[in-house]
Amino acid sequence: MADNYRLGVLAGDGIGPEIVPAAVQVLDAAVAAAGGAAIEWVPLPVGAEAIETHGSALPPITLETLEQLDGWLLGPHDSASYPEEHRVQLNPSGFLRKQFDLFANIRPAKAFEGTPALVPGLDLVVVRENTEGFYADRSTYRGTGEYMPTADVAIAMGIFTRPAIERIARQAFELAMRRRKHLTVVHKANVLRLTTGFFRDICREIAVEYPDVRVDDFHIDAMTVHLVRHGADFDVLVTENMFGDILSDLAGELAGSLGIAPSVNASADHAMAQAAHGSAPDIAGRNLANPTAMIASGAMLLDWLGNRRDDPVARQAAVLVEQGLRTTVVRGIRTADLGGTAGTSEFASAVADGLR
Template structure:
């Protein structure tokens, strides 16, 4: 990373201090999260804003070793007093057996803080081979209900077994939650290309996804500049492959959104490039869409793009909430630097390149300093 003496700050007003949580997580999180912090610090300093105060908090395997649990109470308590946080990937499938039936650390945080909106952009970049070369969409995923049994019950899981040979799950849809995510999607579309596509399965799940479709359509009438259409989820998967560039903002329930956003990430180049923001009206968490990739952890081969772009999304969210234009400028510098780095052919192994994690980060950091 270029030393601070090489930075010529942009002029701007003095803004209040910003305190962010840093949760490294498992696997490649130990590489991509610290590198993302360095990139964010470089961008914030480059635009002339006071440095961010980071609070590193235990989570995942590190927390099991130090606190006997992957998500300590002290971590959750500390998050309450912060402006936002960056969460690395977790490898909960590999946790000791005592924790495998529990909510994942990310799931606990989302539920604790009511992070109802999961915003997942998918965009093709110059220099990266993509199945859908003109893709530039955002999937808005309702993050608290739907067909995720670990999130839709007040206490415990929505899965149950009346006999050892029968397993069942409950899906929950409420009009309030559907309307809340509809407003998020419509506001986002109004700032983009003005189109919302509602994804559902009303031909089979008429009551549950039917309520979702009805609620989103009703809310959208209050946004006269936004055009709304709808697709069944199976058809939508095919459309993303065949004509993913036609879509702008896609809004859907929890599980459909998880599946479609992973598909869109791969179609636009790689899941390693897929950023994600989890947000409520008052708090937000940057979290890349991919996993902990334990097979390459510690080998300096991980792609930090998704984590960096997720952090840029957090800076944008904080900019809107706090009225802090410098944070938006810092976010734009990160996005532009990542795009320019990829366009120049600097890429990690998952994209067919030869750059290490450290080399990619160094290049992004240097490009952030260019006006």
């Protein structure tokens, strides 16, 4: 590659130690096929294992090292199973999003040819604002946006600010310009007029800067129906934190499986590749997990690095990963969630071998 990249490897919990190495294997093969220099991978402690070895799910050594890296892969976490004193803290992914101001969560949903997608032809991207909205764990500088003034009253705040909305809107419009030039703003302005109405209106203001993009908007509840009925009609969706989380999970399943739903969390300076799904502890250690989402998330990280540094080799490696995944699935090598019999390691090796 034009640059030598140092990327963190945070395997995480559950199926993380299976799917993250699978992603590393495929990314290495793609970079080699593109003619690039080898990636330097930097393993770092996170999650339950880090609690045992360092007393924290995100120890200082991990955070300090991430500051020096070009990006990182984060496996899923199973924070619900952590000891109580760790369970009440921000989970690892939420903490990292807040710590590094990873304000843009980009979540594609694209059906694979020949797989049982609920919406064949689905090919959209959910652009999720990642730092405020209705997610109480990251919407305030200190503390959270939830509190209980009495034992019988619980209150949650939704935070919406112009700077945060403007920057996520521009991210979404820039992405729409590279795709099919159609942007859909998702909100609930008929009820939440001052908050999600604010979000919708600012997105409409930014639209003036992108006259080539067709813009429409829908209420969140109607949007779920539209995705199920004719999801293939949509291109880029932009919305606040919680709505984006829900819609991207729905879109991933409509595309065929959450196991193929990737994402990247990015700021201007840092990016974190992270599959959209959870840690699946029920199948952990059994070589059953679909590593596609983690592999594709790694490809998104390479693409982000390539765009940020104007590195065509990194961008080409990302394209090769996407092509390799789809070619492998078309060949009939699939994990159980896509109707196949391949295990995690078998699928990853097939993708990597095809790239070589």
